[in-house]
Amino acid sequence: MEKKEEKTEGIFEKELARLPLNVKNAFLKEENLFEQFSKLIEKKSKEKSMGFFITPEIQLKNNVPQSNFEKMTFNFLLDDFERPVSFFDAKFLLGEEFDKFLIEERTKDKYGQEVVRYFFKKNKNIEFFGTSISILRENCFDSIYDDLKKLGSSVIYSDPRGFISALKTIEIHKNMLLQKFEKYIVVYAGAGSWLRGEKSNDFDIFIVVDDTDVKRMPRLQVKEQLTRIVWQMIREVAMVTGIQIHAQVYLLTDFWDALKDAHPVMFTFLRDGVPFYDRGLYSAWKELLKLGKIRPSPEAIDMHMNAGTQLVDRAKKMFADIAMNEGYYAFLNPAQAVLMLKGYNPTTPKETLKIFKEVLVEKEKSVTKKDYDAFEAAVKLFKELEHNKEKSVKGKDLDKMITEAEDFLKNVKKMFEEISENRTKESMQSSYNELINQLRTLIGYSDKSEKEIISLFEKDYVKTAKVAPFVKDSIKSIIKLKEEHDKGKINITEANKFLKEVRNVLSEIKGVRESDLLGEVSKKKLQLKDENNKAIQIFNYSGKIYLIEFSTQEVYEFKEGTFNKLKESQNFLDNSMYMKFELNEQIILAVKKTLKVKSLFL
Numbered sequence: 001m002e003k004k005e006e007k008t009e010g011i012f013e014k015e016l017a018r019l020p021l022n023v024k025n026a027f028l029k030e031e032n033l034f035e036q037f038s039k040l041i042e043k044k045s046k047e048k049s050m051g052f053f054i055t056p057e058i059q060l061k062n063n064v065p066q067s068n069f070e071k072m073t074f075n076f077l078l079d080d081f082e083r084p085v086s087f088f089d090a091k092f093l094l095g096e097e098f099d100k101f102l103i104e105e106r107t108k109d110k111y112g113q114e115v116v117r118y119f120f121k122k123n124k125n126i127e128f129f130g131t132s133i134s135i136l137r138e139n140c141f142d143s144i145y146d147d148l149k150k151l152g153s154s155v156i157y158s159d160p161r162g163f164i165s166a167l168k169t170i171e172i173h174k175n176m177l178l179q180k181f182e183k184y185i186v187v188y189a190g191a192g193s194w195l196r197g198e199k200s201n202d203f204d205i206f207i208v209v210d211d212t213d214v215k216r217m218p219r220l221q222v223k224e225q226l227t228r229i230v231w232q233m234i235r236e237v238a239m240v241t242g243i244q245i246h247a248q249v250y251l252l253t254d255f256w257d258a259l260k261d262a263h264p265v266m267f268t269f270l271r272d273g274v275p276f277y278d279r280g281l282y283s284a285w286k287e288l289l290k291l292g293k294i295r296p297s298p299e300a301i302d303m304h305m306n307a308g309t310q311l312v313d314r315a316k317k318m319f320a321d322i323a324m325n326e327g328y329y330a331f332l333n334p335a336q337a338v339l340m341l342k343g344y345n346p347t348t349p350k351e352t353l354k355i356f357k358e359v360l361v362e363k364e365k366s367v368t369k370k371d372y373d374a375f376e377a378a379v380k381l382f383k384e385l386e387h388n389k390e391k392s393v394k395g396k397d398l399d400k401m402i403t404e405a406e407d408f409l410k411n412v413k414k415m416f417e418e419i420s421e422n423r424t425k426e427s428m429q430s431s432y433n434e435l436i437n438q439l440r441t442l443i444g445y446s447d448k449s450e451k452e453i454i455s456l457f458e459k460d461y462v463k464t465a466k467v468a469p470f471v472k473d474s475i476k477s478i479i480k481l482k483e484e485h486d487k488g489k490i491n492i493t494e495a496n497k498f499l500k501e502v503r504n505v506l507s508e509i510k511g512v513r514e515s516d517l518l519g520e521v522s523k524k525k526l527q528l529k530d531e532n533n534k535a536i537q538i539f540n541y542s543g544k545i546y547l548i549e550f551s552t553q554e555v556y557e558f559k560e561g562t563f564n565k566l567k568e569s570q571n572f573l574d575n576s577m578y579m580k581f582e583l584n585e586q587i588i589l590a591v592k593k594t595l596k597v598k599s600l601f602l
Contacts, residue, residue: 011165014242015155026069027054027155033122034074037101038158041076044093050077050133051164052157055150067153074120074157075150076130077164081196084134090118093130102128137195140274141283148276162243166194166203169243174276176233177207181226184210186252188277195274203245206269208281211251223251259285259294270294319393320385323401328382330405331375334412341419353379366415374404417492428485428495431502435478438509454479467508474501524578530597538591540581541572547591556594561586563594 016024034052042049057071078088091098102118109115118128136147151164152171159165174188187208194200207230214222227249238244250258258266270289275282288294332349335356344355353376360367378401384391439453440446448456458475461467481498484490490498525539535550545558555570556563591600 011159012155012157015157018240019155023069026072030123030126033120033126034157037074037120037128038076040094040097040101044095044097045078048079049158050079050161051159052076053151053154053159053164053168054157055154058153071125071127073127073129073150075154076128077136078130078132080132080134085132086135088130088132088135090128090130133196137274140276141286143275143278143283145276161194161199162201162203163194165241165243166245169237169241169245170203170205170276172241173233173237173245176237177230178277180229181209185277186210186279187275187282189269189273189275189282191269191273195272203243205245205247205276206273207247207249208255209249209251211253219251219253223249223254319395319398320391323393323398324382324385327398327401327405328378330402331378331408334409334416335375338412338416338419341416341423349379349382360415367411371408371411374401374408377401378405428482428490428498431499432478432482435502435506435509438506442509442512461512466512471505471508474505477501478505524580526583528591529601530595531599531601532597534595536591536595536600538583538587539572540579542577543579545581545587546570546572547594549595558587558590561590563590 016027019027034054038052041052053075055073055075056067056069057073058065059068060066078085090102091104094102101120101122103121103124105117105119107115107117120126120128131147139145139147148167148171151168152175154168156164156168170190177188178185185207188205190203190205192200192202192204194203209222209226211219211222227247230247230249234245234247255266267289270282270286273282273286285294332352336347336352339352339355339359342359344359347355356367356375357372361369361372381393381401385393436450436453439457440448442457445453445456454475458472462472462475478498478501481490481494481501484494485498525537528536528538530536537548537550539546547556547558547563548554549556555566557566588600592598
């Protein structure tokens with residue numbers, strides 16, 4: 001019950017959110033009354049409540065209908081599909097509780113018939129009106145659509161089965177369609193289990209369009225355009241109500257042909273459907289069907305008889321297709337996967353069967369002969385079906401094949417997981433060795449032991465925050481998981497975590513190594529300025545002294561006591577080629593002479 005109340009509150013809030021503030025306040029003012037009364041009705045109806053909706057009074061002003069929210073009706077819908085009622089009696093339903101909430105008023109309608117109306121004691125501007133599914137259906141069959149019209153301008157208070165929302169959506173969509181094509185719409189009807197009050201997400205409607213006077217356009221094109229317009233309107237309504245209905249559009253001539261051919265969908269549509277708009281044809285069709293006047297033609301009977309033969313042939317073909325496509329590949333794909341994991345490249349099915357037998361059955365004995373025989377039988381059947389299109393597969397053969405495929409897959413999957421787990425654990429050691437080797441590439445770490453390296457890395461880089469903060473936890477995790485690995489107590493999940501942590505740390509090591517290397521390289525480059533404040537750089541690259549004058553980007557090589565300008569551009573990207581050098585008086589004089597300056601400054 002709690003779940004239903006949450007849904008009720010949600011739909012009422014969504015409805016109110018679309019209304020102007022003054023209208024919203026009018027509803028909220030009476031919300032407490034609605035809540036008390038709806039709970040009482042739900043209790044009395046013994047879970048037969050289809051929900052509640054509120055409709056304003058419609059008044060004509062200058063011949064234009066307008067909603068008056070000062071006066072409204074609180075409507076209740078009862079599920080009486082199994083035991084239909086002839087009329088709704090509020091006194092009978094509420095019993096002794098009736099006088100607590102409602103008062104009765106008897107009036108006469110425009111036809112002189114006595115009408116009983118109920119109003120709330122606390123607010124006589126609010127009327128209570130109840131009806132049921134069977135009454136609603138019968139009114140639709142009698143072309144009385146007053147209840148549906150109410151729904152078009154209503155605010156839904158409670159809708160546990162989605163029925164009221166669906167009817168409201170249908171009423172809005174129907175009105176939009178009639179405004180545009182009223183001349184051509186013959187029938188607008190609903191069908192399906194939802195019209196029996198069952199909870200459903202499929203709200204199906206049928207629309208029959210008169211195409212007898214279509215002359216300028218092919219009928220197929222008419223149907224396509226109408227269907228597109230109908231569905232565009234459905235999407236527009238769904239954006240407001242949140243309910244998606246499903247429409248089938250039929251041309252009148254096509255509908256008659258389908259009836260003549262005894263199409264089951266059309267018979268169901270007439271037998272179980274409810275018309276929400278009918279120009280008289282639907283009622284006539286339904287009555288003719290009841291009287292047995294709509295009978296299949298001899299051609300339709302022959303067609304249905306032939307359909308049986310065709311369906312049997314199709315079923316046989318489907319069995320063969322399942323064996324060839326699903327059953328066969330249920331053996332082949334896992335077999336190829338496990339062979340690839342063992343280092344064999346994907347091969348032809350015939351070659352796969354051969355290697356599978358040689359490696360897994362005869363050499364390693366990790367697969368039973370029973371599993372291999374089932375695999376071989378699947379390959380053999382595939383080849384027979386491929387070359388003999390007339391060969392049939394029986395249901396018992398297919399069932400046997402699927403059972404054997406399940407056993408085969410179960411055994412191969414277990415072996416696959418064991419191989420994957422062993423490989424993952426093996427890769428842990430190589431990943432750990434890679435981590436230690438990369439740490440040794442850091443400056444000053446090359447001659448350190450494994451234990452010293454990790455301790456020194458934590459001291460020099462982790463604690464000094466030269467690496468990302470997560471490295472601290474990653475190092476701890478790596479050490480702990482490595483110990484578990486050495487004891488043989490690690491599982492596949494922990495192994496994957498270890499590999500992930502190592503990858504993350506290696507990425508950080510690469511960054512700090514490059515940073516350290518750049519720092520070392522910068523120490524080997526001498527930055528100077530001349531008396532004109534122009535920047536220059538002197539460095540030893542691969543045993544040769546070079547000078548770069550940054551303002552002109554010219555490069556000079558020191559040779560035989562002087563700097564000579566290089567005609568071709570040089571690449572100084574290899575940081576390992578930078579070497580230490582001593583700045584002597586000969587180099588300084590050569591720089592001054594080359595740049596034609598008297599002084600140099602650090």
